[in-house]
Amino acid sequence: MKQSPEQREIEENLGPGAFSADGFLGSDPRSLADIIRDDQALVKSLGLTHQAIARQLGALTRLGLPGLGTPVPYGDHLEVIVMDYRGIIPCPFRDNVREEKRLTVCRDRLTGDAIRWTDLNVHMIAAHGFYEGRGSPFRVDPAEVQAMLSIQPDPEPENSES
Amino acid sequence: MSGAPPISPIIIFFASILTSNMILSNFLGMCSFISVSNEYKTASGLGKAVSLVMILTMAINYAIYHFLVLPLGLEYIQYIIYIIVIAASVQVIEMAMDRFLPDLYLKLGIFLPLITVNCAILGITLFMVIRQYTFLQAMLFAAGSGLGWWLAISALAAIREKMARSKLPRGLAGPGIAFIITGLMALAFIGFSGVFAVQ
Amino acid sequence: MEIVTTILSISLISVALAILIILAERLLNNYGDCQIDINGGARQMTAKGGSSLLSTLAGQGIFVPSACGGKATCGLCKVQVLDGAGPLLPTEEPYLSADERQKGFRLSCQVKVKQNIKILIPEELFNIREFKTRIAKIETLTHDIKGLRLDLQEPDRIRFKAGQYVQLYTKPYGKVRESVFRAYSMASVPSDDRSVELIVRQVPEGICTTYVHQELKEGDELRISGPSGDFYLRGDCDELVFIAGGSGLAPIRSLILDILEKQLAYKMTFFFGAVTLRDLYYLDFFRDLEKQHENFRFVPALSKPLPDDNWQGETGLITEVVNRFIPDGKNKEAYLCGSPGMINACLNVLQTKGIGPDKIFYDKF
Numbered sequence: 001m002k003q004s005p006e007q008r009e010i011e012e013n014l015g016p017g018a019f020s021a022d023g024f025l026g027s028d029p030r031s032l033a034d035i036i037r038d039d040q041a042l043v044k045s046l047g048l049t050h051q052a053i054a055r056q057l058g059a060l061t062r063l064g065l066p067g068l069g070t071p072v073p074y075g076d077h078l079e080v081i082v083m084d085y086r087g088i089i090p091c092p093f094r095d096n097v098r099e100e101k102r103l104t105v106c107r108d109r110l111t112g113d114a115i116r117w118t119d120l121n122v123h124m125i126a127a128h129g130f131y132e133g134r135g136s137p138f139r140v141d142p143a144e145v146q147a148m149l150s151i152q153p154d155p156e157p158e159n160s161e162s
Numbered sequence: 163m164s165g166a167p168p169i170s171p172i173i174i175f176f177a178s179i180l181t182s183n184m185i186l187s188n189f190l191g192m193c194s195f196i197s198v199s200n201e202y203k204t205a206s207g208l209g210k211a212v213s214l215v216m217i218l219t220m221a222i223n224y225a226i227y228h229f230l231v232l233p234l235g236l237e238y239i240q241y242i243i244y245i246i247v248i249a250a251s252v253q254v255i256e257m258a259m260d261r262f263l264p265d266l267y268l269k270l271g272i273f274l275p276l277i278t279v280n281c282a283i284l285g286i287t288l289f290m291v292i293r294q295y296t297f298l299q300a301m302l303f304a305a306g307s308g309l310g311w312w313l314a315i316s317a318l319a320a321i322r323e324k325m326a327r328s329k330l331p332r333g334l335a336g337p338g339i340a341f342i343i344t345g346l347m348a349l350a351f352i353g354f355s356g357v358f359a360v361q
Numbered sequence: 362m363e364i365v366t367t368i369l370s371i372s373l374i375s376v377a378l379a380i381l382i383i384l385a386e387r388l389l390n391n392y393g394d395c396q397i398d399i400n401g402g403a404r405q406m407t408a409k410g411g412s413s414l415l416s417t418l419a420g421q422g423i424f425v426p427s428a429c430g431g432k433a434t435c436g437l438c439k440v441q442v443l444d445g446a447g448p449l450l451p452t453e454e455p456y457l458s459a460d461e462r463q464k465g466f467r468l469s470c471q472v473k474v475k476q477n478i479k480i481l482i483p484e485e486l487f488n489i490r491e492f493k494t495r496i497a498k499i500e501t502l503t504h505d506i507k508g509l510r511l512d513l514q515e516p517d518r519i520r521f522k523a524g525q526y527v528q529l530y531t532k533p534y535g536k537v538r539e540s541v542f543r544a545y546s547m548a549s550v551p552s553d554d555r556s557v558e559l560i561v562r563q564v565p566e567g568i569c570t571t572y573v574h575q576e577l578k579e580g581d582e583l584r585i586s587g588p589s590g591d592f593y594l595r596g597d598c599d600e601l602v603f604i605a606g607g608s609g610l611a612p613i614r615s616l617i618l619d620i621l622e623k624q625l626a627y628k629m630t631f632f633f634g635a636v637t638l639r640d641l642y643y644l645d646f647f648r649d650l651e652k653q654h655e656n657f658r659f660v661p662a663l664s665k666p667l668p669d670d671n672w673q674g675e676t677g678l679i680t681e682v683v684n685r686f687i688p689d690g691k692n693k694e695a696y697l698c699g700s701p702g703m704i705n706a707c708l709n710v711l712q713t714k715g716i717g718p719d720k721i722f723y724d725k726f
Binding site: 015016017019020021022023065066067068069070071082083084085086087088090094096098100101102103137138 | 432434435455535536537538539543562564565566567568571607608609634635636664665678679680699700701702703706724
């Protein structure tokens, strides 16, 4: 399918060396559209929406912020650590959104498993349904997130088609 | 395919705008017509660009048809030649736009190079060949077709802008309603048929 | 025979059209020489048109701040254009308020110089120069922080106020095909004017910090430009509070050393916060300073020291430690440098102590 210059620019932005050292697509051979479509299907199969996941991740980041890098307990056996760095990173999707460079790690104290995400991840999930490609150092896998956080699905929206 | 039709160039000019409108009667050049008609300013800009390309390519293609294709008997590759000419003209117009109208150039984005494959442009050249127009007829035909295309897309854009707040059934938003509006406009333009003859 | 005519005619037509396009490009994309009038005639220059205002000015030695290399994603390159900029581009719209647009502000990375142009730029920009440097020393300070000492080659001296920063330019490396630049505060003191010291912390996936940490070696050449920034001493007070975290120590070190060198009479307290011991550095350096100077107190603090750290100093979040040590806001100014989270938290604490926002200074990047 013919790509507009905007789409081509976005795929270039997502590649290595443009907005981040290794890029957002990792070693994934799929096209951007396919990555988004497959993750959309995965999220749907988990009974969730992009908004619900982004909302929960954002809430955890806000919870961990006052810790200034020290762990903040969450629930029975989880803890959240928020580290931030100077500077801002613009969203590669050219929607004029800029995010601070903040990394949140959520660790399970019992098993040692951890998931992590950046503020930019949260924005890209909410606005573009993009969880990053497989093999990308900052891919947020919806299944792993759900396994650790057990996010509740949103209630059904009121206004559906009649 | 005998000689040129005995119609005054002025009549051809008006006919190509009203009775034989490229979009509304011949349904040529639909893709950018539907896609760029969201905003009036951009649509109008594209309409003007298309008209310019039509006039430029008609002049060049007329010369090529009469001085190259006919004498050398190159009818079998004339379509390729016309497309090459259209592609080159679009490149030149793009450069001119980047220089003199950079904000429109950025707003049109990919639709500027897509003018190359706008079938209306190849269409008018082929009409010129089929109907064996004289130079004056061909140029006024090109000008009129361009104007007609511009008129149609501007009208559609204006209607869509006005409709932006209306409650549409979800499935019809965007291209769906655009096609319906185009169809209704085409129906209205049928009222002009028979007023002028274009061939 | 037909094949020959076919090939010949198509080739001829293509060549003729190619020539047409080349001529058109010469004519349309050639903007000739353009006059740039700066600050109402204070400076005038002639440059070849066709490039962005940002790069045209840089080519003439005037460095408008920019953090994104002209991609219209940082909004830092605003310049007031009085005349000759052409219509506002859609890429500029998100960064300019209605008021700014009225005053003629534009993003200089998006404005193409096509004709004579009149602009207004702040005086400080004229002081910014591009320097060729050689890396004299790379020091590993912590697991993710490196210190660089750059010897200036050309020009060989730099004039700056303690607390300002420079832009560091990378070269293409690995998968990164372009040169990028990022701002780093200078840790060296202004009297040390033949060198520049920088402290660089590795940002996960950061293009520039990865370059610094993995690619640079001692002896390499490095390009920087500067100085820039409004983070410098105001000093309209008796006492100074310095708070830093991570690589934010750099400008604070510059400020403290400069003040001590000039023997200014301020009472200074420097809070340096981290989570565990491995994130602290220059501890001995500052402890020695504390011993040598009565008016300087050094307060390193760890928010969650590990048992192995054997930490004897202050513990707790940096905000708690500041809260404990600072009684009130009388006659004080505060200088902060670190991550946005730390700065926001400290802003709150300092304001509850009565230090007004006009007395608190930090770099907003």
